[in-house]
Amino acid sequence: MVSAEKCLEVAIPVCYFCGRDKNQLIINKMLTPSHAKKVKEAHGKVVDYEPCDECKKLMEQGVMLISCKDNNQDYRTGKMCVVKDEAVKDIFPPEYAERALKMRAMFICDTAWTNMGLPE
Numbered sequence: 044m045v046s047a048e049k050c051l052e053v054a055i056p057v058c059y060f061c062g063r064d065k066n067q068l069i070i071n072k073m074l075t076p077s078h079a080k081k082v083k084e085a086h087g088k089v090v091d092y093e094p095c096d097e098c099k100k101l102m103e104q105g106v107m108l109i110s111c112k113d114n115n116q117d118y119r120t121g122k123m124c125v126v127k128d129e130a131v132k133d134i135f136p137p138e139y140a141e142r143a144l145k146m147r148a149m150f151i152c153d154t155a156w157t158n159m160g161l162p163e
């Protein structure tokens with residue numbers, strides 16, 4: 044017999060862009076151990092590319108520039124800033140700017156971040 048508490052899990056996913064907890068809960072609808080396990084595994088992880096509420100607000104103001112480790116885009120250094128759309132067009136080559144404006148975010152490796160003089 045399976046105990047009831049192993050059939051229900053609640054998870055808080057993290058935001059792909061800032062890495063902070065999202066204002067969102069994931070709860071399994073199907074109360075089975077396998078569904079509960081899937082939910083448990085999502086806790087503290089990125090489950091989609093939907094920005095959190097705070098990132099959504101920042102993306103309305105401009106493009107989020109997010110610093111990541113030179114050789115690992117999944118590792119955020121914690122440095123972040125928002126650049127107005129017009130400035131993105133001035134700073135980056137057209138193909139990068141176009142992509143950044145569409146995605147509303149751009150990952151920049153740490154060395155480039157420093158070389159560009161972005162805020163530390």
Ligand SMILES: [Zn+2]
Nearest residue numbers: 058061095098
């Ligand atoms: Zn976020």
